[in-house]
Amino acid sequence: MTENRNLPATQDGEDLSKILDGVTMQTRAAMLLMSVGEQDAAEVLKHMGPKEVQRVGTAMSTMPEVKQDQIEGVVRLFLEEVGGQTSLGMGANDYIKNMLTQALGEDKAAGLIDRILLGGNTTGLDTLKWMEPRAVADIIRNEHPQIQTIVIAYLEPDQSSEILAQFPEKVRLDIIMRVAALESVQPSALQELNAILEKQFSASAGTQAQSLGGVKTAAEIMNFLESGVEAEIMDGIKEVDEDLATEISDLMFVFDNLIDVDDRGIQGLLREVSTDSLKIALRGADSSLAEKILGNMSKRAAEILRDDMEAxxxxxxxxxxxxxxxxxxxxxxxxxxxxxALGGAGGEDML
Incomplete structure (x- = not known):
């Protein structure tokens, strides 16, 4: 669903933008799914990937008390947006279980989760996307380094970073460097890997070659690592290949690179970010970035944020x-x- 721009009015003339002000996209999606019932929600979730389900599940489990007019507004907005369409376009870990259980209760969530997980024809590799990072790490821990590399390159960068955190420093460094050197994987290699995983998940083997890895993938994974682990791996890469370390560093997107995002993008980002996170994040930001962000807020909101940061x-x-x-x-x-559009490269102190 779109942001609060040119939203229609309710039947009694009230502007939907006012009703839905401050309600994030994830919360709107969660409200909609929790309104349509378990069976229909399951059918929708079947068409979503692990990351999308995780985001909606998070919104469900952390949803504040909502008003009836907000629920009605979300449903009305949804109907307005899909009214002229013939179908909905939807995207083609084990957080989902905990989140939906918290949101819906154990009994309702159990049936919903089963429908979601059994609804798709996932391969062995795709099944890993639904698992906790520690469990994935245990599965690949004793596999050949190249198998570990394919798995890390195949999964989403945030999940891969959490899996890497389960390995010793030397193994983390080796895998990241292998990911950076990886360009593509032959069908036979994917089939072999799926065959290994199918012994546990009973999934069907994939037969298509896939482009995996590369310096950009390595940089994206590094972006999600904890700062200490990130620095540790980067130092190790520099010792082995300083040019590669520079190339990865240049592709990493760090907080100060937000200065390169245009004003419209910053305004969109601010609608999704909590004030509590923002005031802490800006504490360590470059002054020019802080001023850019504050300049894209209303005068009153910027004043309140400045006062909060000073206090x-x-x-x-x-x-x-x-x-x-x-x-x-x-x-x-x-x-x-x-x-x-993103651009840019890229004992505890007190700020």
């Missing part, structure tokens, strides 16, 4: 990094959806 006590660097990575994650998601 804050010392903040740990790790807390700033967590807030910045959270915002970067939202920015990357919006970039993947074509909503904004």
């Amino acid at each position: 804050m006590g010392p903040v740990k660097v790790s807390e700033v990094e967590v807030a910045q990575k959270e915002i970067l994650g939202i920015a990357r998601r919006m970039s993947d959806a074509g909503e904004i």
Whole structure:
């Protein structure tokens, strides 16, 4: 569903933009799915990938109290948007279980989860997308490094970063360098890997060659690693191949690179970011970036944020990094959806 721009009015003339002000896209999707019932929600979720289900599940489990007019507004907006369409276009880990259980209760969630997971023809590799990072790490821990590399390159960067965190430093470095050197995988290699995984998941083998890995993939995975682990791996890469380290670093998107996002993109990002995360993230940001972000807020909102930041006590660097990575994650998601364009490369102190 689109942002609050030129939204229609309700039957009694009330503007939907006012009713839905502050309600994020994920929350709207969660409200809609929880309104249509378990069976219909399951049918919709079958057509969504793990990341989309995870986002909606998160919105379900953290949804604040909503008003009846907001629910009606979300449904009305949905009907307005799909009224002229003949079908809905939807995207083709084990967080879903915990999230939907919290949102719907154990009994209802169990049936819903079963329908979702059994609804698609997932291959062995795709099944890994639904698993917790620690479980995936245990599965590939004793496999050949090249098998580990294919798995890490195949999965989404945020999940891959969490899987890498389960391995020793030396193994992490080796895998990242292999990912950076990887360009494509032959069908036979994917078939072999799927065959290994099918012994546990009973999935069908894939037969298509796939382009995997590369320096860009390595940089994307590095973006999601904790700062300490990221620095550790980067130092190791520099010792082996300084040019490769520079190439990866140049492709990494860091918080200060948000300065390259246009004003419209910043405004869209601000609609999805919580004020609490923003005021902590800006504590460690370049002053020019902070001013750009504040300049894209209303005068009143910018004043309140400045006052909140001034009233804050010392903040740990790790807390700033967590807030910045959270915002970067939202920015990357919006970039993947074509909503904004990203540019740029790329003992605890107190700020």
